[in-house]
Amino acid sequence: MALLDFVVRPEGARPPLAAVAGAPYLAWLVAELLLSHLIWMPRWGYWGFALHLVVAGLDIVADGLLSNSFGYNVLWLRANGFSDAQTAATVLFNLVASQSLGFLVTYFLWTEPFPPETLARVFTWPVLVALLTNMAIGEVLFTLAHRYLHQHQPELHRMHHCCRRASWSTNLIFHPVDLALEFAGPVASILATHYLLWKQDQLVLVVSYLVLQTWYALDHDEYLRLYHYAHHLSVDAVYTIYIKVRDDPSRDLVRKILIKPAALAAPASFQKQ
Ligand SMILES: [Zn+2]
Numbered sequence: 001m002a003l004l005d006f007v008v009r010p011e012g013a014r015p016p017l018a019a020v021a022g023a024p025y026l027a028w029l030v031a032e033l034l035l036s037h038l039i040w041m042p043r044w045g046y047w048g049f050a051l052h053l054v055v056a057g058l059d060i061v062a063d064g065l066l067s068n069s070f071g072y073n074v075l076w077l078r079a080n081g082f083s084d085a086q087t088a089a090t091v092l093f094n095l096v097a098s099q100s101l102g103f104l105v106t107y108f109l110w111t112e113p114f115p116p117e118t119l120a121r122v123f124t125w126p127v128l129v130a131l132l133t134n135m136a137i138g139e140v141l142f143t144l145a146h147r148y149l150h151q152h153q154p155e156l157h158r159m160h161h162c163c164r165r166a167s168w169s170t171n172l173i174f175h176p177v178d179l180a181l182e183f184a185g186p187v188a189s190i191l192a193t194h195y196l197l198w199k200q201d202q203l204v205l206v207v208s209y210l211v212l213q214t215w216y217a218l219d220h221d222e223y224l225r226l227y228h229y230a231h232h233l234s235v236d237a238v239y240t241i242y243i244k245v246r247d248d249p250s251r252d253l254v255r256k257i258l259i260k261p262a263a264l265a266a267p268a269s270f271q272k273q
């Protein structure tokens, strides 16, 4: 029995936690994201970070139990040479690495509490302009890295695109170098502008990071199905993340190297298993 067999089910089978799939699970994911970044980590430090890692890890396990998408993606991962142990180790490594950045921002860089009058500043022009500028810089850097992966480094991006049916676990199924290339730009630009443009305005920093973290996570949600969901389903040439811009599909190499699982080539026999 393979490590991730517990998430692999025949097409159409009812997942054990199907009752909480969809809106309840999504509401919990957003609540956990806000709780961990606004309360647990800033107030409880390392204990809050540890709590967030444990809960976020359980959310990934839950993803495999409330939907069949994670299991479907595991079939693609196996067919493309990724063992279950490799996938599980990658998810764990990426969980700690990616969430360390949130811990850095919300615990080490966010030092002033936000009273209501500070929070109200989010809706003032200077702060809105700063937030939109950060998002625009992040969009350009993310798209350049994502397009580079599709057109020049398909092997690095293969693991992420084994997730043909994106779901919450897809957020962490990346070759670690792929994850670094795609997210280093947007995160580094938020940190750079914090010092170079926005005079270390902590409100701009924390809200910019939260918008980035939340949007990048939700774009893999299978209930919302934002257009990044279609990027996974058909490996299309939309390499942007906030806005929808289609690149030249003929230059994409990822679609050409993905190996379809044998079990899916003969769906009738797969369904009988
Ligand atoms: Zn892609």
Ligand SMILES: [Zn+2]
Pocket (backbone or CB within 6 Å): 160, 170, 220, 228, 232
């Ligand atoms: Zn993706």
